[in-house]
Amino acid sequence: MESVIEEIYRTQSRRVLATLIRLLGDFDRAEEALHDAFAAAARTWPADGIPGNPFAWLVSTGRFKAIDTIRRRARFDASQHHIEDSLYTPEATYIGDMEPIEDDLLRLIFTCCHPAIPSDAQTAMALREICGLTTEEIAHAFLTPAPTVAQRIVRAKNTIRAAKIPYEVPGHEALPQRLDQVLHVIYLVFNEGYSASSGEDVVRADLTAEAIRLARLLLTLLPHPDVSGLLALMLLQDSRRTARSSERGALVLLADQDRSLWDHAKIAEGLALLAEAMRTGEVGSYTLQAAIAAEHARAPAADETDWQRIAFYYDLLLTAQPSPIVELNRAVAIAMAEGPAKGLKLVDAILERQELQTYHLAHSARADFLRRLGRRQEAIAAxxxxLSLCRQEPEQAFLRKRISDLATTPERQ
Structure with a gap:
């Protein structure tokens, strides 16, 4: 039973939290209610059994736990009475299968992405509240001290409270102004699911599925080439999910994946969305990334991948969205197209600028280039x-195997 509750927490807690924020009108109060609800589940479900609708049970229990807490506090603080009264409005009390509660995560994203909140705080809070990442995990992902991330989240919540920012998807006239940041958050949610920053799993399918669902919903609200491009990118990437790990959970590189396991329905949908986004002539960064993913999807085998074309798309992406991460990916593509020596030169240039020094994939790519060049000792060191920077267990296991294999391979003369 404990493992079942843990799985429900992992897959549904962010949706429960999003709905509790809407019902309770406060982030901190909702987080406390979320923990109270799961604590109650741990006490009662082993004896009573799992309810037919765990989500509704958790929302209802969390809400009533919050009301009880406010009642107790109201005995000592008269200012709490109006909060208790607000929780009994008709909208707040109705929870049913027909309630559009699945939209609460989209409401939460728009709230986190309100223009009154600085962009760095928007991102940190969205990852905390929507992905459930810890402050330390967010700090590691953005190469930022944990106390700085914590301060950003606190300030963002205080801004929402003080400015009385509504917990809602804005009207159509305001949607375009907030689209870029909302797409960025959905993209980050997907990335955390596609390649979990830490833990035992290569993929968190709950997050990738949620990001795709949110993008579909956003596309119905605001048809836009950037939304189509992002949705295409996520579908094409997610199509490979089953093939990305072995039955034992080990990481399987793209070149070694069984392509018969790829989801060809998702590939077809992604390619159609990509074509739609390309037709508009407004080719944004997500569409370019989708075009790169499409080259992999179209290749019947790894050695038939058009790496020159992928490198060309990375050239365009680097112009549209300059960043050391894009440079790193471009270096990998060039190494595949023109040889590892060129890729090594490009990665070394990035690291010499003191960029991506704490990003494990930069050192992993460099190590791979050195391995392919036969520079065994340098590859082992890289x-x-x-490995020292990686926090995901399957990736750690992959890196240990690479080191072990190289340790038994003679140096190329």
Whole structure:
């Protein structure tokens, strides 16, 4: 039973939290209610059994736990009475299968992405509230001290409270102004699911599925080439999910994946959305990334991948969205198209600028180039650096195997 509750927490807690925020009108109060609801589940479900609708049970229990807490506090603080009264409005008390509660996560994203909140705080709060990442995990992902991330989240919540920012999807006239940041958050949610920053799993399917669902919903609200491009990118990437890990959970590289396991329905839908986004002539960064993913999807085998074309798309992406991460990915594509020596030169240039020094994939890519060049000892050292920075267990296991294999391979003369 404990493992079942843990799985429900992992897959549904963010949706429960989003709905509790709407019902209770306060982030901190909702987080407390979420924990109270799951604590109650841990006490009662082993004896009573799992309810037919765990989500509705958790929302209802969390809400009533919050009301009880406010009642107790109201005995000592008269200012709490109006809060208790507000929780009994008709909208707040109705929870049923027909309630559009699945939209609460989209409401939460728009609330986190309100223009009154600084962009760095928007991102940190969205990852905390929507992905459930810890402050330390967010700090690691953005190479930022944990106390700085914590302060940003606190300030963002205080801004929402003080400015009385509505918990809602804005009207159509305001949607375009907030689209870029909302798409960025959905993209980050997907990325955390596609390649979990830490833990035992390569993929968190709950997050990738949620990001795709939110993008579909956003596309119905605001048809736009950037939304189509992002949805295409996520579908094309997610189509490979089953093939990305072995039955034992080990990481399987793209070149080694069984392509018969790819989801060809998702590939077809992604390619159609990509064509739609390309037709508009407004080719944004998500559409370019989708075009890169499409090259992999179209290749019947790894050695038939058009790496020159992928490198060309990365050239365009680097112009549209300059960043060391894009440079790193471009270096990998060039290494595949023109040889590892060129890729190594490009990655070394990035690291020499003191960029991506704590990003394990930069050192992993560098190690791979050195391995392919036969520079065994240098490759081992680079893989060890990558391992020291990596926090995901399947990736750690992959890096350890690379080191072990190289340790038994003679140096190329």
């Amino acid at each position: 893989y060890k650096t990558a």
